[in-house]
Amino acid sequence: MKQGNLRAALAQDPRVGAGNVPLMLAEHGADLDAPRMGFDSAVDGIAAYTLLSLRQLTERVAARAEWFARKGIGRRDPVALPVTSAADVFLNFFALNRLGAIPALMNGNMPLDVAAAYIRRLACAGVVVDADHDALREHDLGAPVLGDAAETGTGDPDQAPPHYRHHGDDPVAITHSSGTTRVPAAVVHSHDSLFAAVRAVRLTEARPYGKVRELSVLPAAHAAGIIVVNQALCNGYEILCLSAQGGPFERSGEVILDAIERWRPTGVFGFAVTWAELARHDLTTRDLSSVRNWSSTGDCAHEAHVRRLVAVGSHLTWTREGAVEVAGSKFIDMLGSTEMGHSAFRITHRLGSDRYDRCVGTPYPFAEVALLDLTTGEEVPDGQVGHCALKSPTLAPGYWNDSAATYRSRFNGYYLTGDLMYRDAEGYYYHVDRASDAIDLGDGNWLYTALCEERLLARIPDVRDCTVLATRQDDGSVVTDVLLVLRDGADTGPGATTEREAAVRATLGEAAARTVRRIETVRDDDMTVGPTGKVRKFVMRQRILAQAQHGR
Template identity: 65%
Template structure:
């Protein structure tokens, strides 16, 4: 009988979880000289764009753990991380979990006033900041109710700790909290979500360590915000699978240079797979992809919002993939797009579908649930499941689910029904078992007579049928007893902004929802309100639009 593989050992190790991956890799004999993670910034003198070995990564994490321990940080201490670079985010996440502390990761794009209130609600004992974010917190009243003011730690100083002085790695229990991340903050204040040692690793154990390995070297590039749960999962699954991983600090769109930063990184680093949110693909699809060298990409991985067909088709037209022919294995044009709708609270996508150039299942189809996820579409009035073809509220039972909301038991329990976590999404299931996402429950608008306007589905259909529109946002409001909808259009390059597209847009949406469309004005990117993770803040868009209508009226 042969020696068990590393992945077999990791799957069998019941103590392994999101809080101790580095320690377990060393325990199971992985060479410290193997490449681990590449960052796009220098790390304590180690040059950017050059892989840190597993040993060097552990050394840099141990230095930070020792530095924090000297300043009194230990088991169960919540510490905020409010930084710019993926390196500062991940190295400090790993250092805090080394100590058994609880890192609270904050998206670096969170506005300063929001960050102050967020930190206050967290009631942290300390906050790790860089030069960009220190001014937002310094001098502010950050003490939550009944708590002491947190200490501010400078991320640039922490690599100066002595790795030899790091204490033994904390031994986590499955239910121990290992991270607080936050929602996208589409209504204004992001919600802190707490993940456990087991929940944030459950999908890696269930699927990522058991799926077939590629016959060629795997190089993944993450354009996900490092402070998101998906960023942590991507880091840990790459470490456990011994894949090369590049973590970007700027993801394009609202974070960087309209997607060009992501394309530049692809051309420079030559990844085989790219991780991102839907906003990333929207930004990439707006660029001239044919003029860029993207042949290395085999697959695009999406999580968060469901990706739009119009953007997916642009991406799978580029890249390449290997295929068997009578002449053997050859590489041919075209890539895959794996769509996995998810949320911070879900911990990991519960659904998966893969698009290729030869497939044609769209209209916001999110595929079928993973084996580890139990999904129910519920009627909130009765708590019963709705039949196939009828839209229901998504209820989820999964080992990946977060423990709840940090310091907020009211909303933790409010999102539970009949043993299910209510994701806030609306979907229907077809007779073949495929699920289709139509909207977020807070964005759907009842039209009467059993008819609804589903804003996400409307946007999907506009983009699929209007090739000169690269992105759009549906904003609906009530005028008396009627619903009036404006569809804000962002045009593709070269499209005529003076053309009235209202009729085409109305027809694309169709039915009762289409009949509510009053206008389809062309807007600039600055007119779209985005949250820290790049999601459109429809709540604020509605408020702004109502205010503008009131002023004009």
């Protein structure tokens, strides 16, 4: 079947969902032997960076499904997957869904003690570990370890059970939040919810001109990772999934840049932390000419990082002679979260773009957004900050084994994302902070830490990254700590430090500047981050309070 007709057929078939994409592609006549999906690690003797065809992918998935079936895993059985490689995540995701089981995907960077506690709360039917997580066998997991991820591909694909036929409401994955404010929460996704945006947007929008090769640096264990893989498979794109995700805890910028030069992708997917890691490098020294699009989800990306990325790469422009590659790429910023399932907002930046200051663009057509005053339940007017509330077919049904958290996040029929935003008169939305991080300074003044960080990065060139922590003390007063990570070669002399601190205070504004307790230059390692590389401000605030109480 031609790719255009195949995309239309998949979009219109209500049976297609996140749990059965390889099956549905085969049933709709997709080319079984075209190269489709690869990984940065070997798969059952197939070398790293080798693209598997749909036929090979299906066979490798069937082998794993048979292995799990022999272990007694079947319909509705949750299975925890604390593994590192993207290959182990996705192949076992597809295999467990073939059985109607529920893969509980776990970021490989989660500390072992946290991972053990998380698995116990899942109350799962079994656990699969890899060499990096073998020590979990020594913990009380509340479930048996079924084996090592390296064993799962040894099953007999010819003996695999028939593919389970999913209903739209069936759970197809449990993923987890980044844990920036607490222990990661287990979020359940359904067959329909995790495919809704692919159906509504990715299969109906215009297909890019020419060959599409995508590099996913997203955490494979995240909902966004699953969505990107499914949309690539359905659209007939080639996709390579990296296990390295970017972020200061990995120093993976070099790995990602090396992969871009080797793989020559037209598009790169990542989180905001990925771009921060890339921005620490001199991108002009690397061959990034193949990249037309950088696509971001999760947190809003920083202007300072976006401008460095759109300055490299290339894009197509049309002339009398046809399509011509010219310098400069696009950056597609899409604000989302685990619970949202798929980003609800998007904005595209190019060379010369000037709509920044944490503008996240406009909502997708499938997303109904309201900015609410939670005291009155009413929508706030344009220009006023409110709590972001969302109705969308992409929303996760709730939290696994935690109905209290599920219902607590709902308000007047909406899901509360935990974000503070405002809308301008033109209908563009701006993200100012997480509700848990913002501080009311009184007299109508608020300290929005994320917005402060955005402006510090944009206005002080020698600051590469930063974190603003605002804490209300026991006496009701507010203290603010500003932690700066400087660019390599930045002047750290007394004069430059004094000038930099003055610029920080001016950027924060008078009301916030009065709360500043310290402005300190730190290293990347001084930041407390979660599994996906996001700064855990809640933990850092608690640490600062504890130090203050002990006079340090």
